[in-house]
Amino acid sequence: MNLNTISKDNPLILASGSPRRKTLLEQLQIPFRIEASEICEKSRSASASELVKFLATDKANSVAKKAPQNWILGADTVVVIDDLILGKPEDEARAKEMLEKLSGRTHQVLTGFSIIAPDSSVVHSEVVFTKVKIKKLASEEIEAYIQTGEPFGKAGSYAIQGIGAFMVESISGSYTNVVGLPLCALVKALVKFGALHSYPLVSSRT
Secondary structure: OOOOOOOOOOOOOEOOOOOOHHHHHHHHHOOOOOOOOOOOOOOOOOHHHHHHHHHHHHHHHHHHHHOOOEEEEEEEEEEEEEOOOOOOOHHHHHHHHHHHOOOOOOOEEEEEEEEOOOOOOEEEEEEEEEEEEEOOOOOOHHHHHOOOOOOOOHHHHHHOHHHHHHHHHEEEEEHHHHHHOOOHHHHHHHHHHHOOOOOOHHOOOO
């Protein structure tokens, strides 16, 4: 495969408006820009792993026509417990319901990510799993956390990288996967399929 690699002149396109994924990519110091996808993230009749993989690919494909010379990255994250997919809460009542369900238990966080090459082919699609154990939450803790506003816009109604860290007893697997993008798996794929010659990038030195 003879394709342009990611560079300042040919940045990776992140098909997501997520500020958390933006922060994670900035951490890697890989040149990128955002072209947010407008794909609906509503649950469909599929398993959680099939859903996140489908949505990640759908998001990447939705912006590929706007950047035909670039590598494209799409991603989607969900929380799963008792075979139920917990998305982003619509209101306080739903956030409370989710947090009560997660309280004192272990759940899974799944992130699917897909990479589209400059020739518009989907060269990689993967789902990464992480187990997260939440401490037993008092009703007062749940109410106070909801009032911070942080649960909204977050799958499962919490943010491990924010205030929500207080409730996480332990994790098994990738931490950045829970935030929204499994960086180790992503870098492996970008190098394997030629989006990057190697990593870390020498040009990222300051």
